[in-house]
Amino acid sequence: MQLNSAPQQSESFLLTTEPSQEDAANRGKEAFEVSPTKPSLLSSHGEGKHDRFLGQRGNPLAFQKSEELQKILFAHRHERHLVILQDFPDPDALSCAWTYQLIVQQYDIKCEIIYAGTLSHQENIALVKLTGLPAQRWTSQVLKSKDLSSYQGCILIDNQGTTSQLMSAVQQAKIPVIAVIDHHTLQAEHKSEFVDIRPNVRATSTIFTQYLQSGLLSLDSSVSQHVKCATALMHGLRSDTNRLMQAQEEDFMAAAYLSRFYDAQLLNAILQANRSKRVMDVIERSLKNRIVQNNFSIAGVGYLRYEDRDAIPQAADFLVTEENVHTAVVYGIVHDENELEVVIGSLRTAKLTLDPDEFIKEAFGKDSTGRFFGGGRTGAGGFEIPMGFLSGSNENSTYAKMKWEVYDAQIKQKLLKLVNPQDDPIKSD
Numbered sequence: 001m002q003l004n005s006a007p008q009q010s011e012s013f014l015l016t017t018e019p020s021q022e023d024a025a026n027r028g029k030e031a032f033e034v035s036p037t038k039p040s041l042l043s044s045h046g047e048g049k050h051d052r053f054l055g056q057r058g059n060p061l062a063f064q065k066s067e068e069l070q071k072i073l074f075a076h077r078h079e080r081h082l083v084i085l086q087d088f089p090d091p092d093a094l095s096c097a098w099t100y101q102l103i104v105q106q107y108d109i110k111c112e113i114i115y116a117g118t119l120s121h122q123e124n125i126a127l128v129k130l131t132g133l134p135a136q137r138w139t140s141q142v143l144k145s146k147d148l149s150s151y152q153g154c155i156l157i158d159n160q161g162t163t164s165q166l167m168s169a170v171q172q173a174k175i176p177v178i179a180v181i182d183h184h185t186l187q188a189e190h191k192s193e194f195v196d197i198r199p200n201v202r203a204t205s206t207i208f209t210q211y212l213q214s215g216l217l218s219l220d221s222s223v224s225q226h227v228k229c230a231t232a233l234m235h236g237l238r239s240d241t242n243r244l245m246q247a248q249e250e251d252f253m254a255a256a257y258l259s260r261f262y263d264a265q266l267l268n269a270i271l272q273a274n275r276s277k278r279v280m281d282v283i284e285r286s287l288k289n290r291i292v293q294n295n296f297s298i299a300g301v302g303y304l305r306y307e308d309r310d311a312i313p314q315a316a317d318f319l320v321t322e323e324n325v326h327t328a329v330v331y332g333i334v335h336d337e338n339e340l341e342v343v344i345g346s347l348r349t350a351k352l353t354l355d356p357d358e359f360i361k362e363a364f365g366k367d368s369t370g371r372f373f374g375g376g377r378t379g380a381g382g383f384e385i386p387m388g389f390l391s392g393s394n395e396n397s398t399y400a401k402m403k404w405e406v407y408d409a410q411i412k413q414k415l416l417k418l419v420n421p422q423d424d425p426i427k428s429d
């Protein structure tokens with residue numbers, strides 16, 4: 001891993017928001033006629049037959065899930081749906097949501113891709129700008145202006161609803177969950193018509209590429225949107241597999257398929273996005289503050305702005321490259337322009353036997369409502385700890401410093417308990 005490429009991004013958990021307007025009326029007006037024969041995967045054309053064979057041979061589950069999803073989409077044709085992403089969407093989430101949108105257009109389903117937080121990582125901003133990826137930011141103000149009763153369903157992609165603050169509004173509006181498609185560890189039982197959760201797959205982009213290969217949508221390299229979407233998927237796949245270094249056979253198969261359609265130059269342009277000075281400063285602080293024990297590198301970086309939140313996983317990506325370090329945890333207090341503050345942390349590990357999901361859950365436990373403060377997937381994890389009553393009021397720097405020190409000490413204490421199990425007072429020898 002190099003400093004100039006930090007592909008893995010944040011795992012996010014609850015945060016509140018700031019304004020930005022998206023005009024719901026600007027959604028595409030095109031309506032596709034869906035013939036009753038359309039839903040059969042056998043009706044797909046072009047390279048479909050060959051790809052179907054690949055999908056089937058390579059992965060019967062993927063083929064079966066594609067078929068199942070197709071039936072559900074057919075049953076929901078002509079509806080309006082919301083695709084809900086985690087608050088700080090990463091390339092895997094963004095590209096899959098876009099793929100989903102292109103798939104369901106064939107069923108005259110209009111879906112809006114929404115997230116509540118912000119695009120923080122420079123590569124994500126570049127991805128969205130350079131490909132024209134149609135994701136909308138729904139802050140609490142935007143949410144208030146929306147008539148949720150006009151949506152007949154919602155879809156969770158690359159998350160299971162635990163990392164989006166939009167979920168409570170969607171649940172209140174009684175919008176049913178139609179599909180959950182994810183590769184994170186199962187977070188809860190889902191009351192959803194369609195569930196495709198495969199924690200053994202490294203990226204949701206792999207799952208979506210398999211849907212494409214099964215014939216849910218025939219990519220056409222003469223269609224610019226398809227090329228851009230394939231490029232986004234390639235970026236998502238690379239990003240969640242540490243540039244394919246953690247990829248497994250099916251991820252490579254998916255990348256091989258995408259290689260027929262993606263635009264290498266466009267991908268390069270996305271990856272060239274530079275870090276801001278403030279992100280560099282956070283990385284510098286993480287280097288200065290890190291403590292290394294038992295191959296774990298732990299660094300608190302103090303306060304940082306909401307829009308620089310992704311500096312935390314990028315710092316963790318960097319710290320884990322140190323010799324004799326297999327796992328890095330970086331955390332800080334993220335604040336927005338209001339009073340909101342939250343402790344956010346990221347874990348990166350190169351140790352195959354360390355399960356980030358288990359580690360984070362064990363280290364920080366649950367809040368009073370029984371919800372875990374964080375979780376993870378292969379190689380990466382994250383946590384968010386709301387600060388409640390202690391939030392804000394940092395005009396007094398002594399107070400701000402004191403508050404940071406308390407959180408810093410508490411987080412270190414919880415992490416070190418797991419890092420140094422020999423500190424257990426009960427010793428057998």
Ligand SMILES: [Mn+2]
Nearest residue numbers: 092158204240
């Ligand atoms: Mn992912």
